[in-house]
Amino acid sequence: MSKRKAKSRSYSSRKVNTREVRQRFLIVCEGEKTEPNYFRSFRVPKVVIDIKGLGANPSKLVKSTKEFSQQEDYDQVWCVFDRDSWTEEDFYRAIKNAEAQGFGVAYSNEAFELWYILHFEFLNTGISRSKYLEKLNALLAKKYQKNSETIYEEIFEKQATAMKNAQKLLKQYNPHNPAKDNPSTTVHLLVKELNKFIR
Template sequence: MTNRKPKDLDKAWKIRQMTNKRELGRREIRNLFYIFCEGENTEPEYFKCFPINTETKVTAIGLGRSKTALVEKAIDLLTKDGLMKRQANFDPDRQLWVVFDFDFRGDVKEAGDFNNAIKLAQKKGIRVAYSNDSFELWFVLHYQYQTTALTRREYYQILSSKLNCNYEEDGKTKEFSKSLYRIFLTDQPTAIQNAKRLHDSKFYDYFCDQNPCTTVYELVEELNKCLRT
């Protein structure tokens, strides 16, 4: 994964915050979501497509960073805007989230990085939608209850078959990512049920040992509370 340059990230964040402030001045916003994602297309575009109500504002941004580096950059951006104040109490009206994978590549240091990233976020009052090993596990759970650990490529193969495309090449593009919410919506209740069941079965394992497991369903449930009626 190629990290986005710090100046580019800071500029993108400032632009989003300027837009947010203009919107906050025009309408009453009761629920704020700030979602910082590892991926630059799949995750942010998926979450931005939730049809939220006019009292909710969702800011989802892909930082192109993973684990601790992602959490630290999210904290940096939020702190500069004063959004970390009182966050240790997990303000329900201003939800801060990070979304990232374990994405194990054979380096033993990655396990510690993954565990530390989750603990750091939680300590700072930031909620974590983590996946072990890949975010695509969340999508696969729309179709099946998955108890066997798979590689990222194996998840891609399942999705390629289900979606009738080359997911690794075409499914990761920004334009295709914008269609993911619609594609998976019908089976979303099944995915939530499967993800909860899987998470419960791994609850007593350390984060890096919870494979397969995803807590993306927790963020999805929070967004679902703010859908248009």
């Protein structure tokens, strides 16, 4: 009888380990299409990614993220938002509130498109959103489609360059102030986590 119980425990353990291989991510984005489309393109078969595009200001996004995170069990929870025209106070408060909840923060100052540009070149001069789009048109050698569903594949081969450029950019700011550090981004931190599960 004791042997049967031992086998039962062993089998149960194997089943649990199999389930534990799958990671569950919650990624809540300020943008309704641009960021969600990008992160949905990651080929991570061992990861369940729940992506929500809210179209809300940073503070409201963090508040909603907390509510979403309580509805399911997630291994990682991330907030993705831009500096845009939001107030410095709101942007800073959102980052601090997210970190206090244990959420990862993938922010961009000024816009998410900075992450795309860093795939091609190092940019350490603050420019307007319209200039981001003009620059991407030139770098892509075609008109940049803001809500593109293929941008991930188009620039994937340059991702390692983007990671290095994003890290280099952050190191330039001392002291570090996300609301004032224009340009800057931490999108590479979320990308790094997702890349751990790419097959």
